[in-house]
Amino acid sequence: GEDVEQSLFLSVREGDSSVINCTYTDSSSTYLYWYKQEPGAGLQLLTYIFSNMDMKQDQRLTVLLNKKDKHLSLRIADTQTGDSAIYFCAESNAGRGGSYIPTFGRGTSLIVHP
């Protein structure tokens, strides 16, 4: 079955770069996503990448995809205290009768300290 793995915690100093890693098992993954969840809130889509891309950059965010190793990473440059949140990796493919329903990892709690 599909599986998405992430480390549970990451602690960084304000101003440093953060790198959150994710691995997945489904080789037919079509879309890979990064979502951010702040306390008591829903998930906010940060960025997503198609499986035929290997990199996407959006301001402070850089997504790298190694399709051969099924490894996805999210780099946040100049990390700020407002970046403290849980970050979810997700992948989707047309596995459910043609529906692209994501499979989510357990989330990585990013803690940014001064």
Add this chain to the structure above:
Amino acid sequence: DGGITQSPKYLFRKEGQNVTLSCEQNLNHDAMYWYRQDPGQGLRLIYYSQIVNDFQKGDIAEGYSVSREKKESFPLTVTSAQKNPTAFYLCASSSTRDRVEQPQHFGDGTRLSIL
């Protein structure tokens, strides 16, 4: 502004009671979803609906029911058969544009607790 509204934000359930969580969207999305989130866990899919008057079970549908009578609304009922309902419930919606599936948009969640 368009978005997804979940209500209430907090809900308490007594033993043997059914409760209904509301989810409304004004994004004109065809598909809607319900997820359950437990501490330290990812999101687990309860039910989803791709079109009005049709819905499918997700991975953990037992003890839950849904309806999709209107495109904008996808309420979730947590029945008394769900023995461990305490969790954070998230509703999401998505569309298909130019035959390409678009990412899901989420509401702010409902936290359900047992009294």
